[in-house]
Amino acid sequence: MPVYKYPMPLASEITSHSDYLNRRTFLTGIAGATGLAMTPFLGEGSAHAALKAGKSEFSTDAKPTSRQDITTYNNFYEFGTSKSDPAANAGTLTTRPWTIEVDGMVNNPGTLDIDDLLTKFPLEERIYRFRCVEAWSMVIPWVGIPLSALLNKFDVQGSAKYVAFETLVRPEEMPQQRSLFPPLEWPYVEGLRLDEAMHPLTIMAVGLYGDILPNQNGAPARLVVPWKYGFKSIKSVVKMTLTESEPPTSWNKAAAREYGFYSNVNPQVDHPRWSQATERKIGAGLFASRVDTLMLNGYADQVGSLYSGMDLKKFY
């Protein structure tokens, strides 16, 4: 008896690529139009959670900052330098299709597709402290994948010492990339030493509060390195390159004296223009006191050994 074969057309045969993109624009439009009405349902602990993520021993017990604050108080200079600019302007960013190119000193160069990241890797919830170099802090429930799991797929060569990261360049969707007076040089680039990149605390985040990453937080995939100042955790990553020499980094290029390659959170090493000894907790209100900043943002037990014997004043 002949076995009936279910027709299995490719998704692209049913929906053309342009329709796929239009549908997304339409949905984004609807989301925008109903945004005000929807807000109450998108708060903390909403039933909206779309990503299945396991718990992690690396999560802090501290109470996460509200979703509202995490998604409206951002530094994402491609969309503007004011904290409210990314939430206002990042709606235009198209995050599908999206791939991350992996090249340089790897034996299997190739790409990672965002939909594979979301479905083919075990996702973990990582509730991390987040400390900005501007001396404010949050607690953020990321959803992500250890970066080592991603890099290992490409067979990193033994002589590779660093990973260079790059953010998307798409001036038509990123207003500051069209600016005559851009705050930084594009593309935004970052870098980690290979042992930092392979450390279990380092993740590629694809979600926030159990849902996919909002655009203003670096959709669809961003680095999170919780013991370093926030600007090291590069957003909307399109490329990772394994290198032998230390890669250039955006803030270091902008002001080398103020922002080093390492940029580890360190209350004893001040920014030349302001103190790093204390931080303001976002969401604590108008009359809250500052709190002391912790060495390596409180992750010294896990990552302190990476820097043993190094003068952290010199390698800031």
Add this chain to the structure above:
Amino acid sequence: MVLASIIKRAPTWLVYLAGFIPAIYYIWAGVTNQLGADPIATLENALGEWALIMLIAGLSVTPLLRIFGVSLVKFRRAIGLVAFAYVVLHFTTYLWLDRQWDWGAIWGDILKRPYITIGTLAFFLLLPLALTSNNRAISKLGAHSWRKLHRLVYPAALFGAVHYALLKKTWQLEPLLYVAAVVALLTWRWVAKSKKRRQAELAVSS
């Protein structure tokens, strides 16, 4: 002229009333928790920015008169005092809400952080001007030395604008526009003054 008669009839308390609307708004929004994720920074920055706006408004009175013949001179004292009130509110927000009266940390900031050093300096340059913004002080000091004293507003405004430009993570357009506005207003005075001096010299020699 219609404009001139409107200006003539408008009472100076209007400047205080309009000038304090932003302050009242920000303080009210702050206490009712409507200043967003980082209310202290928002309040501190807004009050500082309004101080700069009012200082620039005060510095614009003379060029407006000389270039366009519009006289806002009768409002200038009110504009200056409103500017100083914003400086005081901004500084108080820093001392109280931002630093929680931690004098050790505040003193460290003033000595070590150039943008706080010059911001504090600007405050102390403006303080004697606010204290002498009354008719009694003018007659006591004499118009000539009073005028000389009040030239301190020039460095104070410049320090204020540079203070703003220095506190950003990198050079940004908005604070630099304030610096440019102050520099333009001071340059105009300098050019106008040297032109006047040259004319006086010419008059003497001819």
